[in-house]
Amino acid sequence: MTVTSLPGVRLRRVTVDGTGLNVATAGSGPAVLLLHGFPHTWRLWTEVIGPLARRYRVIAPDLRGFGDSDRPADGYDAATLAADAAGLLEALDAGPAAVVGIDLGTPPAFLLAMRRPGLVRRLVLMESLLGDLPGAEEFLAAGPPWWFGFHAVPGLAESVLVGHEEAYVDWFLRRGTLGRGVRPDVRAEFVRAYTGGEALRAAFGPYRALPAGARQIREAVSGARLTMPALTLGAHPVGRSLERQLRPYADRLTGHVIPDCGHIIPLDRPEALLAVLEPFLAAEDDDRE
Template sequence: MVTSKGSVMELRRIRTNGTELNVALDGTGPPVLLMHGWPHTWQVWREVLPLLGGRRRVIAPDLRGLGDSARAADGFDAATGADDMLGLLDALGVEQTEIVALDAGVPAAFLLGALHPARVRRLVLMEATLPGLPGGFPAPPWWFGFHSAPGLAETVLEGHEAEYLDWFLTAGTFERRGVPSEVRDAFVSAYTGREALRCGFGYYRAAEQNAAAIAAAGRLTMPTLAVGGNTVGDLLNRQLTPIAEDLSGELIARSGHLVPLDRPDAVARLLRVDSATSR
């Protein structure tokens, strides 16, 4: 069990799709699956959960190979990630859920919605662009190439993980104010060591595979919300416009890339509104 600002969550190890995920579970009510990005763990949602007042059944895994989930040799591509989440939902007996995904969690969430629409009641996709769809960043950020080169980044960064992650965690927040110290320490711990780094960079090394899968996936038929902070902005909304049948977009004021940590109130509001209209 873990306590966060008055909310007590259960941490459980759950086997799915040939791996084992560490999963934070909290609350009752309409289910919501929360998928983090890089360099995060489930704790990127830590500030949001107490604001939900236990009114959602929260399922927040550490993604394959990351955080306290089992290290994995492979499977960091979005299609495998979608299958990981399907297996997780099956293990928990969840037939249909809302999915909220951030950053590197977005490609797998997209594929889950596109390929298994009956399992997804609503998609909320935050601060990412999708490879394989036109309209993303004109040029990828510098670290995409660094992280994608096989074996390079983990070799260079081992022993300097804290300094490297601190740059991202500071730059990714509104006005570079940084993240809470306990969340920062959890992230640094999760990505310290060559194997932990390798798994994290595996998500970048799957970009070409993801692009092919996303380009072939088809349309989104469920309600979809594209959420932007001050990094991606409305790029994802524009990417999804031709292929999402029920799309809306929202730009979150006073938020950097790490929307759940910069503006947990805004994220909780989106989820509370959705909960109130759930059947």
């Protein structure tokens, strides 16, 4: 286990079904699992790990293919990423956990809750869509974001972007914070994590598996409901689209939109995120009464 530059945060290697995952951990108490998106690593949670660790055991992995985790040839569909998350919780003896997913981390967080409800106490989903479930028509009126198609073509994006990774990552970081940008040390880690053809190839894996993920989500909601307390958090640009998608399938759903906030909520408006997230997690005490 190694120490990072963040006080109280340690890195460890956990192998799940043959895939080595780089995992940041901090704190003690009930587990909170944090699943990042693109172009992020576990350091997406830099500003919120410390506050959460005062009360919880925080577990923040690099998803397979991202950061310092292994980069297998396949397994980037939402169901496999959900199985990775389940295996990680079991390997750390950390379930049931509150599970938080953003961007590409949202579909696997959702499928984990649907397929393994015994491992998930509470669910938080942020700034993403759940496949092609109804409710996101307004967001998709002009078509999906352009990079979805660019990333989805096998071999294309990585061949174009090698040598230009820094500029490409910067575009997403600035757009995702409404032009404000992120801390230089965090930015540098993201750029490092996405530099090189193999790093890019793995990072685009979830985009290439989106059709499979959409099918897996449709199958999940056709036979079950989301029964644990759930929270959707929107910002710019997703807003309430995710909430509208999820509401028909969730028994206990709360929706919230953070104003003046870009897509990368944990780095753009961490205080506003914690102001909603911490009371939601703390409400577990009421559930047990």
